[in-house]
Amino acid sequence: MTEAAIELHDVTVRLGGRTILENLNLVIPAGKVTAVMGPSGAGKTTVLRLVTGQIRPDSGEVRVGDTQVEKLDGKALNRFRREIGVLLQNGALFTDLTCFDNVALPLREHTDLPETLIRRLVLLKLQMVGLRGAAELYPRELSGGMNRRVATARAMALDPSIMLFDEPFAGLDPISLGVSLRLIRDINHALGITSIVITHDVDEVSELADQCAIIADRQAVATGTPSELTDSDNPLVRQFMQGLPDGPVPFHYPAQDLADDLLAMEKRR
Amino acid sequence: MTPESPGTRLFDRPLRELGRAFLFLLTAISRMRFTRLQLAETLRQVYFAGVRSLVIIVTCGFFVGLVLTLQTYDTLTRFGAGDAVSTVLALSLFRELGPVLTALLFAGRAGTSITAEIGLMRATEQLDALDLMAIDPMERIVQPRLIAGMIAVPALVLIFNVTAIVGGVFFAVFLMGNDPVTFWSNMQASVELGRDFFGGMVKAVAFGFLAAWLAVWFGWSARPTSEGVALATTQTVIATAITVLILDFVLSAFML
Numbered sequence: 175m176t177e178a179a180i181e182l183h184d185v186t187v188r189l190g191g192r193t194i195l196e197n198l199n200l201v202i203p204a205g206k207v208t209a210v211m212g213p214s215g216a217g218k219t220t221v222l223r224l225v226t227g228q229i230r231p232d233s234g235e236v237r238v239g240d241t242q243v244e245k246l247d248g249k250a251l252n253r254f255r256r257e258i259g260v261l262l263q264n265g266a267l268f269t270d271l272t273c274f275d276n277v278a279l280p281l282r283e284h285t286d287l288p289e290t291l292i293r294r295l296v297l298l299k300l301q302m303v304g305l306r307g308a309a310e311l312y313p314r315e316l317s318g319g320m321n322r323r324v325a326t327a328r329a330m331a332l333d334p335s336i337m338l339f340d341e342p343f344a345g346l347d348p349i350s351l352g353v354s355l356r357l358i359r360d361i362n363h364a365l366g367i368t369s370i371v372i373t374h375d376v377d378e379v380s381e382l383a384d385q386c387a388i389i390a391d392r393q394a395v396a397t398g399t400p401s402e403l404t405d406s407d408n409p410l411v412r413q414f415m416q417g418l419p420d421g422p423v424p425f426h427y428p429a430q431d432l433a434d435d436l437l438a439m440e441k442r443r
Numbered sequence: 444m445t446p447e448s449p450g451t452r453l454f455d456r457p458l459r460e461l462g463r464a465f466l467f468l469l470t471a472i473s474r475m476r477f478t479r480l481q482l483a484e485t486l487r488q489v490y491f492a493g494v495r496s497l498v499i500i501v502t503c504g505f506f507v508g509l510v511l512t513l514q515t516y517d518t519l520t521r522f523g524a525g526d527a528v529s530t531v532l533a534l535s536l537f538r539e540l541g542p543v544l545t546a547l548l549f550a551g552r553a554g555t556s557i558t559a560e561i562g563l564m565r566a567t568e569q570l571d572a573l574d575l576m577a578i579d580p581m582e583r584i585v586q587p588r589l590i591a592g593m594i595a596v597p598a599l600v601l602i603f604n605v606t607a608i609v610g611g612v613f614f615a616v617f618l619m620g621n622d623p624v625t626f627w628s629n630m631q632a633s634v635e636l637g638r639d640f641f642g643g644m645v646k647a648v649a650f651g652f653l654a655a656w657l658a659v660w661f662g663w664s665a666r667p668t669s670e671g672v673a674l675a676t677t678q679t680v681i682a683t684a685i686t687v688l689i690l691d692f693v694l695s696a697f698m699l
Binding site: 226228251252253255256258260262263264266267268269279280282283284325328 | 480567568569571572574575576577578579
């Protein structure tokens with residue numbers, strides 16, 4: 175059985191008076207690509223924020239390796255975060271820095287390496303994402319997909335053992351999407367790291383992920399390989415995997431009956 | 444006052460905001476770190492906040508000097524005291540107008556830009572990215588801008604004063620034909636280095652700190668939307684203008 179890299183046990187998170195996750199249990203295997211999927215607003219990004227220690231659970235335990243994340247703060251949390259690379263939804267590159275300086279930033283901040291060595295490392299990271307030639311360009315001079323690739327290189331700068339990708343395929347054209355898919359796959363296989371991909375792109379997930387987890391109704395309602403989830407009998411999983419407009423997740427926002435609404439309008443006139 | 448009384452409603456939000464802004468400042472100061480990277484970033488911010496404000500400072504300084512000399516010369520000559528124009532010009536500039544107007548111009552030019560930049564960094568997850576890379580945004584973003592404000596504003600005040608005096612010389616000596624020797628000697632005799640010049644510089648440092656603090660705070664606390672960033676930049680200008688004028692009165696009262 176594969177060793178677990180990340181474990182969430184009975185995690186409950188309440189934000190702004192709303193329960194986002196309730197008694198969530200999730201195990202992410204080491205060295206694999208795991209896709210965390212689910213409808214919008216289901217709490218996928220909350221899982222990412224729990225793993226990075228950006229938020230703490232109201233109850234339960236978040237364990238990354240031997241580290242209990244919710245108990246970390248200050249310097250210990252910073253040390254822990256150096257082991258994790260995160261690609262945020264829009265890349266979040268610093269617009270006043272070139273691509274080179276963006277990737278060099280964590281190396282300059284956290285290591286005492288000489289500038290010549292930092293230069294070599296940065297160029298290697300940019301080569302890995304196919305953008306060595308864009309080293310001196312600013313993020314505004316690149317497309318959205320290229321920005322995310324540079325951000326991936328930056329997230330990989332300190333050679334993390336875990337990579338988290340938040341919606342890496344959102345808004346990408348088919349070519350950029352294909353490049354991103356291959357990149358995540360190659361990084362995972364070449365470096366043997368653990369990857370979590372937060373997404374709701376079902377087609378891409380079936381190509382990329384070794385394991386999937388679907389978050390809905392504040393819990394992980396299903397886990398398994400992409401093909402297992404596609405064949406699932408669970409109505410919620412089936413609705414999500416097949417992209418059905420109506421089902422356990424309703425198409426309509428809760429409202430009173432349409433006829434009552436229209437009649438009420440007539441009466442007001 | 445009950446929790447629902449109008450007085451509570453009027454003061455509750457500004458007081459809470461003030462408390463949060465103070466806590467933010469204390470956190471920034473308590474995490475102050477002086478490294479080579481910090482120094483480089485601070486110098487970069489001095490360039491952005493200071494050097495890029497030069498055009499507005501030089502232009503406004505020259506015309507403030509011109510109009511101040513014009514108005515005082517016109518009034519003083521009615522009493523046969525036209526020669527005292529350089530004294531009035533220098534004292535008003537060094538003690539009040541230089542620091543206050545420069546701080547207000549700085550808030551309009553650099554303060555708004557700092558607020559908008561940090562607000563957009565929040566909206567585009569750049570601050571989150573720093574946090575996730577184990578880089579403290581307080582160290583990387585807030586502290587360099589706070590220090591840059593305290594360096595840039597006094598330097599800009601000096602430049603503002605010099606260009607305003609050039610404006611005054613242009614009007615009084617070249618246009619009105621006043622004796623340049625009398626103009627300069629009256630100025631030298633009336634300005635005290637300690638009280639007038641350094642007093643003004645103390646104000647400049649205080650206003651620079653205040654303007655930078657408010658600019659950074661409103662950017663930091665801006666809602667991550669276009670409307671939120673627009674509101675934050677407006678708040679920066681309004682809050683800086685009001686607090687600089689209040690602080691100016693307090694400092695002047697202590698210095699006189």
